[in-house]
Amino acid sequence: MNDTSGLVDGLLSVAGIFNFYAIFLLFSGGVALWALAKTLNNVSNRLMEKIPARRFFILQISTLLSFALYIFGTVGLLIGVLQPPKELIFAAAGSVAVALGFALKDIAASLVAGILLLFDRPFRVGDRVNFGDTYGEIVSIGLRTVRLVTLDDNLVTIPNSRFITDVVSSGNAGELDMMVVTDFHLALDADIPRARKLLEEVVVTSRYAYLKKPVSFVVEELEVAHMLAIRLRVKAYVLDVRYEKAFQSDIVLRGTQLLNEHKIARPKISSERT
Known part of the structure; x- marks a missing residue:
């Protein structure tokens, strides 16, 4: 009672x-x-x-x-x-x-992961990150999810718990500038030093370039369409991550035009079928 x-x-x-x-x-x-x-x-x-x-x-x-x-x-x-x-x-x-x-174990895991992300800070709001097959800019870090906007302007929502177990890479790690990598393919007999000088001129004259950090090049021989070619990789920094693709497009358009004007040999794909 x-x-x-x-x-x-x-x-x-x-x-x-x-x-x-x-x-x-x-x-x-x-x-x-x-x-x-x-x-x-x-x-x-x-x-x-x-x-x-x-x-x-x-x-x-x-x-x-x-x-x-x-x-x-x-x-x-x-x-x-x-x-x-x-x-x-x-x-x-x-x-x-x-x-x-x-x-609510999944939600609880995401909540705990959100707190861990807040202190561990593998990335920050505004970072350009690669997560699996998704690449974009972090726009918010919430208690349960992280939201990022892809370069095609799609909003992607990812549970926080996935960032604890999966690999994520940050392109700028909280900085405003970021390295942009652009590849040019040349023929084996191309004038590589001349091509490098021309492409460096293109980069340093771009309005999107961040020139306080160095411009570097990597030369590598590889196979393109079943033919050997030279890959001239340009590594330069953009002054703001928002201009990443504009910077890369500027380098490709003006670089290609300059290489053609100076008759720098490019790989020729054979029309013969094996």
Whole structure:
């Protein structure tokens, strides 16, 4: 009888916490948190427009503040409005832990991975990354997922947990500039030193080039369409990752034109079939 009475008292205590006024405050607080996050996002966007050179830093600070706002704001709102007894807090924490451990283990893994990504920082917002067959720019790092935009303007959402176990490479590692690799194929008898000089001229005169870092070349013999050829690889830095493909296109277009004008021999694909 005493056990039944205690259970009833506990249920009534919990029911008393969730009254109409408390629900209204929780709803209002949730809207306020959403409005604050939206305002923070708008302010960061305006700052990035005014200070484009510090774009990555602003995005990283905005992400950290959003994390703190949602986590601490939600916990503070629940405790401040409901003011539950300590026993109920401990019981709720235990229930949440069990639920996350069993029913929501994938989401829990992504949440933990999101926190690890925040401190380990294998990449940052604004980085150009390769993840599997996906290449693009990180636009947000959330509690559960990472979102990146591909060069074809597709938004890709990836669970955080995958970044803990899979390999991911960052092209710029938080920097504004990034190395861009462009290949040119030449015939075996081509004037390679002359071609290298011409392509270097193309790079240093490009409006997208970041000339505080060196331009380098790699010469390699390889097979192209069943014929031996020389691959002249140009390694140069673009001043802003947003101009990666514009920089590469500029090098290819002007480089090809210059090589043709100076009659630098290119591989000729034979029309004969084997």
